[in-house]
Amino acid sequence: MKKVVCLVLIxxxxxxxxxxxxxxxxxxxxxxxxxxxxxxxEEARRFEEAIRPFEQExxxxxxxxxxxxxxxxxxxxxxGGNPPDIAAxxxxxxxxxxxxxxxxxxxxxxxxxxxxxxxxxxxxxxGSFEGVPYGVFHRVNAKSFVWYxxxxxxxxxxxxxxxxxxxxxxxxxxxxxGHTPWAVGMESAxxxxxxxxDWIEDIMLRTAGPELYDQWVDNEIPFTxxxxxxxxxxxxxxxLNPDYIYGGTSMxxxxxxxxxxxxxxxxxxxxxxxxxxxxxxxxxxxxxxxxLEEEVGVFPLPAIDExxxxxxxxxxxxxxxxNDNPDVREFMEFLATWESxxxxxxxxxxxxxxxxxxxDAYPNEIERSLAEALVNAEVFRFDASDLMPGPxxxxxxxxxxxxxxxxxxxxxxxENIERGWP
Amino acid sequence: MEEVSKSKExxxxxxxxxxxxxRILVSVSIPLIAFLVLWGGFLFLRxxxxxxxxxxxxxxxxxxxxxxxxxxxxxWFVNRFPMQIAKKLQPFVFVGPALxxxxxxxxxxxxxxxxxxxxxxMSREFVGLDNYIFAFTDPKMLxxxxxxxxxxxxxxxxxxxxxxxxxxxxxRSRFEKLFKSLVFLPMAISFVGAGVIWRFVxxxxxxGEAQIGLLNAVVSFFGxxxxxxxxxxxxxxIFLIIILVWLQTxxxxxxxxASLKGIPSSIIEAGRIxxxxxxxxxxxxxxxHIYGTxxxxxxxxxxxxxxxxxxxxxxxxxxxxxxxxxxxxxKQMFRFYHYGRGSAIAMILxxxxxxxxxxxLRQFKKREVF
Numbered sequence: 001m002k003k004v005v006c007l008v009l010i011x012x013x014x015x016x017x018x019x020x021x022x023x024x025x026x027x028x029x030x031x032x033x034x035x036x037x038x039x040x041x042e043e044a045r046r047f048e049e050a051i052r053p054f055e056q057e058x059x060x061x062x063x064x065x066x067x068x069x070x071x072x073x074x075x076x077x078x079x080g081g082n083p084p085d086i087a088a089x090x091x092x093x094x095x096x097x098x099x100x101x102x103x104x105x106x107x108x109x110x111x112x113x114x115x116x117x118x119x120x121x122x123x124x125x126x127g128s129f130e131g132v133p134y135g136v137f138h139r140v141n142a143k144s145f146v147w148y149x150x151x152x153x154x155x156x157x158x159x160x161x162x163x164x165x166x167x168x169x170x171x172x173x174x175x176x177x178g179h180t181p182w183a184v185g186m187e188s189a190x191x192x193x194x195x196x197x198d199w200i201e202d203i204m205l206r207t208a209g210p211e212l213y214d215q216w217v218d219n220e221i222p223f224t225x226x227x228x229x230x231x232x233x234x235x236x237x238x239x240l241n242p243d244y245i246y247g248g249t250s251m252x253x254x255x256x257x258x259x260x261x262x263x264x265x266x267x268x269x270x271x272x273x274x275x276x277x278x279x280x281x282x283x284x285x286x287x288x289x290x291x292l293e294e295e296v297g298v299f300p301l302p303a304i305d306e307x308x309x310x311x312x313x314x315x316x317x318x319x320x321x322x323n324d325n326p327d328v329r330e331f332m333e334f335l336a337t338w339e340s341x342x343x344x345x346x347x348x349x350x351x352x353x354x355x356x357x358x359x360d361a362y363p364n365e366i367e368r369s370l371a372e373a374l375v376n377a378e379v380f381r382f383d384a385s386d387l388m389p390g391p392x393x394x395x396x397x398x399x400x401x402x403x404x405x406x407x408x409x410x411x412x413x414x415e416n417i418e419r420g421w422p
Numbered sequence: 423m424e425e426v427s428k429s430k431e432x433x434x435x436x437x438x439x440x441x442x443x444x445r446i447l448v449s450v451s452i453p454l455i456a457f458l459v460l461w462g463g464f465l466f467l468r469x470x471x472x473x474x475x476x477x478x479x480x481x482x483x484x485x486x487x488x489x490x491x492x493x494x495x496x497x498w499f500v501n502r503f504p505m506q507i508a509k510k511l512q513p514f515v516f517v518g519p520a521l522x523x524x525x526x527x528x529x530x531x532x533x534x535x536x537x538x539x540x541x542x543x544m545s546r547e548f549v550g551l552d553n554y555i556f557a558f559t560d561p562k563m564l565x566x567x568x569x570x571x572x573x574x575x576x577x578x579x580x581x582x583x584x585x586x587x588x589x590x591x592x593x594r595s596r597f598e599k600l601f602k603s604l605v606f607l608p609m610a611i612s613f614v615g616a617g618v619i620w621r622f623v624x625x626x627x628x629x630g631e632a633q634i635g636l637l638n639a640v641v642s643f644f645g646x647x648x649x650x651x652x653x654x655x656x657x658x659x660i661f662l663i664i665i666l667v668w669l670q671t672x673x674x675x676x677x678x679x680a681s682l683k684g685i686p687s688s689i690i691e692a693g694r695i696x697x698x699x700x701x702x703x704x705x706x707x708x709x710x711h712i713y714g715t716x717x718x719x720x721x722x723x724x725x726x727x728x729x730x731x732x733x734x735x736x737x738x739x740x741x742x743x744x745x746x747x748x749x750x751x752x753k754q755m756f757r758f759y760h761y762g763r764g765s766a767i768a769m770i771l772x773x774x775x776x777x778x779x780x781x782x783l784r785q786f787k788k789r790e791v792f
Contacts, residue, residue: 072756097759192739247628250650254626390758403739406653
């Protein structure tokens, strides 16, 4: 009996002393902003590098935590009542979900002014839900680019095609020379299919134009609409022709998107072109990355219908606020300025949308030309599959691409994708 | 005690009532204090921004100490009762915490999933059986049911069959330990790890290139064209199931082998003297003897096959007609954020597992494990 009482007393005393210790811990004021995002490893390092000037200047510590499973974890954390102060959301749909459920803090006036003066209007719209702006874009990507091995092209005498017809002629010329025009790889673990949806989106923008594209994103026209079908057919002329694709459809389905550009730089090159976003440079072989300007050439995917010009398709992470406090506000204002991206732009591998950015900061001619194309593009559209609700954009559209490449009838594929709409 | 009651004096009535008031106070205040200590610890752990090392130490003290405290409290409380009643209450002091934990972490979430399965994506509006109708009509779901059935039949059959075969064969071999270690080795590999390994086995390169995939290297060696194995319907399911068999054969073998050692050699010798062939001995003596073990092993692997997720998710992501139920549930829940459908699929999985569990428990009971 005595022992029990003793034990209780001991536990009681330790408990109280720890509780007291805890209170003392709280009294020490630390200025910390917790940030959660999808970029990891090298990208996370470059991001942390880019925001260091802010930390030094203000004394606010920004604790960045990245995860490859970001999209799953952020929802778990938010719904578990434990959101980060700020999160970097790669998909506008995720932002809309959180905004609809009232988890997000809308942009305050001064931040809105900063965003208005530093960004093209399209970025503010992309960060808004029902007219209320929430998200600030930082690093973005642009995807409508075709990459080629410069030296192999010089040897074969290939010229950059200015129109879609010229592109088709070029493909036939390559086949006639015994070359394979394209390297395509769609495998991306849980996200397999997005490479295909990107192609369809790029073709949609070029054949149907931005207005129809927006209607398509909002499901005002269905997937079975002739314009969508036409985009698939144009893509099918390339993808389903075994002469045009290195390894044919089997290779499209089983090669990871990070491996497939390697085919361009093998000896001899297995393929002559690869369509991918600016981020492709980070997974090229190291010896190519080291001599990027000599080895790699890039041009925007040509126009198909002249009236729509060369639209740029892209995406980006938007930063949204869950917990409002002065430190968080200060950091968000910083993110909305070119200063927050400059160091990352210099380090390479990232594009920024700021209208007042200094293009000379980019480390090579390639990234400079991409940034220029992005800032100057008349039409910029966000990746449609990222805008569509999850069951389509990260579901039936992806699996539909896989089924279609695997040989399923196009009409059935389009019906299946359409059925995914909630 | 006796002496006290004998020498009862008028003043002691007051003393007695003081004691009983004290007892009541103690029995109320001690649980209260214990509760406060635990609650304080909880608040500290939740809100503190102290050094992580400090928090870790407190968490350990609070967790372990808290459990001990609760146990002593409960024990002390039960001992306040008369002997007869205390004896009957005592077991619950031990079982109680386990019941509470099970209830909180298993039973309640299950009930909640059941509840959510009748609501829409955001768990706001009641939709009746819509989610279940989806689960039993959606083409991808039907594909999953078919595939899970394949996994159960071929996965379990393969693992138990090979396990039995290896156990029987190594039992008669001089190199038993070596063989068994080799077969058992994959058990140590996680499902995702196995996925990475088998990716290399099934890797595909176009004809004419150096084949880095083992299977395609073999196929090319014999002059055939390399294949993208994952895309070949419906065989790709079997290529995936082979991975499960590879992983689980070791487990089946070890358990079956242990059970084989338990068969008295006299019975087998008696069979041999009676002139029974080796297959007859296996069929009529060995199998009936280890039947209970076979059932246990088989049900375990059936449950693994029902819940199969990692292999499919890492290898094909359910594409090319290889979707399974658990992967559908994950996608509905965490990619499409449709909690209703996700919960409905989870409930279907739970209901599918129940008969297997029940059968398994009944087998245990027969063997008087419980």
